[in-house]
Amino acid sequence: MNFETIYTQQDGPVQTVTLARPERRNALSLQLMRELTGCLEEIAANTSVQAVIVAAEGKVFSSGHDLSEMTARTEADYREIFEVCTTMMETLQRLPQPVIAQVQGLATAAGCQLVAACDLAVAGEQAAFATPGVKIGLFCTTPMVPLSRAIGRKRALEMLLTGRVVSAEEAAQWGLVNRVVGSAELAEATRALADQVASASSFTVSLGKQAFYRQIDMDQHQAYSYATQVMTGNAQADDAQEGISAFLQKRLPKWTGR
Template sequence: MIDTTQTYRHILFEREGAIGYVTMNRPAKRNALSIEHMQELTECFRAIGSARELAVVILRGNGPVFSAGHDLAEMLGQPAEFYQHEFDVCTDLMETIVGMPQPVIAQVHGIATAAGCQLVATCDLVVAAEEARFATPGVKIGLFCSTPMVALSRAIGQKKAMEMLLTGDFVSAHEAREAGLVNRVVPADQLAAATRALAEQIAAASPLVVGIGKQAFYRQRDMPLHEAYRYASDVMASNAQLADAQEGMCAFLEKRKPQWRGQ
C-alpha cells in the first residue's frame, strides 16, 4: 500500500479512491524540472506503480503553467558529467511513467515546453485546457530538444514533430489534439472535472488487466507486424485465463456489473 504521508519538496501526492494525484509544486519556477524535482517524480511514480490499490494517476501542475521544462538556471556553467546526469535522470523519469502499470493522464493548463512537453508526450493520455500551448523551443536557445524529441516523435507524426523541433514555435491545444499529442480539449473551468471523469472511466476496469494492456501496447508498438501479432496473441491468451477476465465475460453475458478481484 502506498504511503500517503510521504512528503516531498517539489511535488504533492494525494489519493482519492483508486485515483492518485501527482502535482508538480514549483509554481514560482513554473514547475521547472530540476534534477531533484525529476527524482522526486520518479520516486513517487515508482511507489504508485507497486500500489495495487491505485488504478490510474493524474499528473498536474500548481501555478500558472503545467511545466516550462528543464531548470535552465541549474544548467549554466556545469561540467559534462552534470549534463549527462541531468538527462539520465530525465530519461529515468520518462521510462518510469511508461513502465508503470497504471495509466498516467496529464492534466495540462498554461504551457508545456521542452521537457515539460516531453512529459506530456510521455503520459498515456492528455486532457488540456483550451488555452494550453505546447512547444519544444530548445533550438531557439542553442540547445536542441533532443530528449523531448524521443517522446514527441512517438506521439505525433514526423512532419509535425519536425516542425515543432526545428521552429520552436508554440502549437495550440486544438493543434496538439489534431496532431495526436492531446486526447481532449476542454474549457479551463472544466479541466479538472474532465480529467477526473476520464480517470474514473479507466478505473472502472480491472486494474490488473489495464496494466497488462498498457505494457503490451508499448512492447508491441515497434515490433514488425507478424511479431507483434504473435506477442499480442500470447498476452491475450494468458489474459483470458485470469479470474478477472472470466468474471468480466460472465458479467457481460449475465448483464451485471463485474466484481474485480485483481487476479
Template sequence: MDSCILVEQKDGIGYLTLNRPEQRNPLSVTMMTELTEALRAFGADGAVATVVIRAEGKVFSAGHDLSELVDRTLDDERAIFGVCTELMETIQRIPQPVLASVQGPAVAAGCQLVATCDLAVAAPRAVFGTPGVKIGLFCSTPMVAVSRAIGRKRAMQLLLTGATIDAETAADWGLINEVVAADALAERTAELAAAIANASSSTLRIGKQAFYQQIDLPQAAAYEQMGEVMATNAMTCDAQEGMHAFLEKRPPVWQGR
C-alpha cells in the same frame, strides 16, 4: 526545503502536482527525482487505479531548469538527462495509466512529460512546443516522446522552428486527447481517470505493458507477441469473470488477478 511536488490520493486516483509555480514548474533534478519516487510508490499501491500529473500556477512546465545545465561537466549533463529519462520511463513502466492534466503552457521537457503520459487533457490556454533550438540546445530527449506521439513531419516542424502549437492543434495532431474549458479541466480529468479505474486492475496492467511492448514492433512480430499476450490474458481470473458477466448480463466483480 519544501517538496517540489504535492502528493495526494482520492477515490482511487493518485495526484502528483508540480508545485513550483513562481519558477514555471521547471523539471529540476529534485522535481524529477521526487516525481519518479512518487510514481513508483503509486505503482506499488494496489489502492491506486490511475495517476494524474497536474501543476499549480499558470504554466504546466517550462521544461528543464536551465540553471542546472550551465557551467557543468559532461558527466554532470549526462546525469541530469539520465534522471529525466528515468522519470519518463517510469511513467510508462508503472502498471497504472498516467494522465496529464494540462492547465497552461508545456514546453521542452514539459512537452515531453505530456507526450509521455498515457493520456492527456488540456485547457484552451495550454500551448505546446520544443523551443530548445532557439537557445542552441536542440530538444533531443523531448523529441523521443513527441515524435512517437505526433509523427515525423509534425515533430520536426516543432523541433526545427521552436514554435508552439495551441491546444486544439495539439489535439488534432494527437499530442493530447482532448481540450476542455479551463473550469472543467479538473472535473474532466477525474472523470476520465474514474472511467479507466472501473476496469480490472490486472487487465489494465497487462494492457498498458502490452501497448508499449508492441507499438514499435513490425506488424508480424506485434501480432505474434500480442496473440500470446491476449491468450494468457484470457486465462486470468478477471478476464474469465468479465466474459461470464457479459454473457450472464450482470456487472463483473473484479479480483485484480
C-alpha cells in the same frame, strides 16, 4: 518519501501528483525529477491506485529543464540531468497504472516531453505546447523521443526545428493530447477520464498498457505474434473469466485484480 517540489493526494482509486514550483514555472529541476520518480515508484506498488493524474500549480504546466542547472557544468553533470530525466519519463510508461496529464497552461521542452510521455492527456483551452530548444542552441533531442512517437515525424520535426508554440486545439488534432476542454472544466474532465480508466480490471489494464508499449515498435507480424501470446494468457485470468461471465449474465463484473 517527503516531497518539496511536488505533492500528492489519493482520492478513491485515483492519485493526483502535482508539480509545485509555480514560482519557477514548474521547471524540472534534478530534485523535482527525482521526487516525481520516487513518487511514481511508490504509486506502482500501491494496488489501491488504478489511475494517476499529473497536474501542476500555477499558469504554466512546465517550462522544461531548470536552466539555472544548465550553465557551466561538466559533461558528467549534463549526462546526470538527462539520465535522471529519462528515468523519470520511462518510469511513467513502466507504471502499471495509466497516467493522465492534466495540462492547464504552457508545456515546453521537457515539459512537453512529460505530456508526451504520459499515457493520456487532457488540455485546458489555455494550454499550449512547444519544443523551443533550437532557439537557445540546445536542440530538444530527448523531448523528441516521446514527441515523435506521439505525433509522427513531420509534425514533430516542425515543432523541433521551428520552436513555434502549438495551441491546445492543434495539439489535439495532432494526437499530443486526447481532448481539449474549457479551463474551468479541466479538473473535472480529467477526473472523469481517470474514473473511466479505473472502472476496469486493474490486472487487465496493467497488462494491456505494458503490451501496448512493447508492441508499438515491432513490425506487424511480430506484434501479432506477441499480442496473441499476451491475449491467450489474459483470457485465462480470473478477471477475464469474470468479465465474460458477467457480460453473458447481464450483470456488473466483480474485479479481483487477478
